[in-house]
Amino acid sequence: MRCCENVGLKKGPWTPEEDNKLLDYVRNHGHGKWRSVPAKAGLQRCGKSCRLRWINYLKPDIKRGNFSAEEDRTIIQLHALLGNKWSIIAAHLPQRTDNEIKNYWNTNIKKRLITMGLDPISHKTIKPNTFEACGDGHDQSKDTINIYHMAQWESARLEAEARGSMVQVGSGSSRSSGLILSKIPIQPCLSSHSVSTEPNTVYNMYALVLAPNHDFRSSVSTLSFPRFPAVSNTPQITNKESSLSYKSDNSFMGASGQRKKVMESWVSNLQDDDIMVAVEAFRTARSDSIEELFKEPTSV
DNA sequence: AAGGTGTGCAACCGCGCATTC
DNA sequence: AGAATGCGCGGTTGCACACCT
Numbered sequence: 001m002r003c004c005e006n007v008g009l010k011k012g013p014w015t016p017e018e019d020n021k022l023l024d025y026v027r028n029h030g031h032g033k034w035r036s037v038p039a040k041a042g043l044q045r046c047g048k049s050c051r052l053r054w055i056n057y058l059k060p061d062i063k064r065g066n067f068s069a070e071e072d073r074t075i076i077q078l079h080a081l082l083g084n085k086w087s088i089i090a091a092h093l094p095q096r097t098d099n100e101i102k103n104y105w106n107t108n109i110k111k112r113l114i115t116m117g118l119d120p121i122s123h124k125t126i127k128p129n130t131f132e133a134c135g136d137g138h139d140q141s142k143d144t145i146n147i148y149h150m151a152q153w154e155s156a157r158l159e160a161e162a163r164g165s166m167v168q169v170g171s172g173s174s175r176s177s178g179l180i181l182s183k184i185p186i187q188p189c190l191s192s193h194s195v196s197t198e199p200n201t202v203y204n205m206y207a208l209v210l211a212p213n214h215d216f217r218s219s220v221s222t223l224s225f226p227r228f229p230a231v232s233n234t235p236q237i238t239n240k241e242s243s244l245s246y247k248s249d250n251s252f253m254g255a256s257g258q259r260k261k262v263m264e265s266w267v268s269n270l271q272d273d274d275i276m277v278a279v280e281a282f283r284t285a286r287s288d289s290i291e292e293l294f295k296e297p298t299s300v
Numbered sequence: 301a302a303g304g305t306g307t308g309c310a311a312c313c314g315c316g317c318a319t320t321c
Numbered sequence: 322a323g324a325a326t327g328c329g330c331g332g333t334t335g336c337a338c339a340c341c342t
Contacts, residue, residue: 035327052311087330107308
């Protein structure tokens with residue numbers, strides 16, 4: 001008979017008296033052999049319940065309370081890599097239990113990702129036509145596309161973070177932060193995604209890169225465009241200006257006045273496919289080439 | 301003030317794997 | 322070799338509390 005099938009045993013919340021009995025027992029005898037613990041400790045509980053109570057609540061090195069931004073980030077990174085492997089994720093957060101992380105994911109992070117237009121399972125974007133229209137009178141399509149762009153951007157950023165974790169774990173690198181993903185190979189583009197600004201010259205339009213000193217705590221990501229396309233009725237922009245940074249509120253960083261207008265005009269005309277080219281260029285970059293980057297860091 | 305609803309979290313449950321007999 | 326047992330994991334439930342109507 002399984003221990004949890006025993007009749008007459010208490011279930012539900014633990015009382016302080018029960019906690020004390022279990023604590024006393026474990027202090028004196030150590031843990032393990034959970035099936036025999038209830039009888040020896042004088043508890044009307046099954047062994048499984050005792051084990052759970054110890055692991056999730058009574059163990060002395062458990063950290064309780066709010067999750068820090070660092071922990072939050074680690075959970076998202078590892079979940080992107082591992083999925084619902086809570087115990088493995090918990091192993092990277094030594095003072096947190098798998099149950100606590102699982103609860104935090106389900107009640108907090110999961111909802112946040114959905115709000116951002118990200119699928120909490122795959123960490124990839126949800127297609128814009130799956131968003132509900134609000135029907136409050138004003139044009140929702142632009143907002144929807146903007147959210148979708150941001151979501152794709154964020155999705156790629158999360159993936160970069162996850163890859164960074166994987167590379168760091170795999171290589172045993174002592175690099176603590178400032179992940180370098182600066183030299184993502186630019187993929188050959190379809191003609192519709194390339195632009196010619198000079199005779200006989202075709203440039204790849206987008207390459208998604210994260211700057212060498214990219215701070216993952218920041219809500220800002222940078223998307224670099226090796227060559228800005230000509231936008232009709234707007235001044236030309238030089239190469240060195242052709243880098244945009246998105247903030248989480250969908251505004252641009254480091255741009256002002258005419259340049260900002262040009263950028264806004266240009267970005268507002270971006271098609272989903274355009275963004276996808278940049279994101280896919282990043283996604284299809286091979287992990288081993290990223291490993292190489294750690295050996296010989298290069299700047300953007 | 302009272303009932304309804306939503307949220308967070310501790311605890312339970314069933315399953316599967318590893319070990320022991 | 323196969324059954325029994327122990328343990329760990331991930332999904333789910335249900336309770337307590339907060340907030341809303």
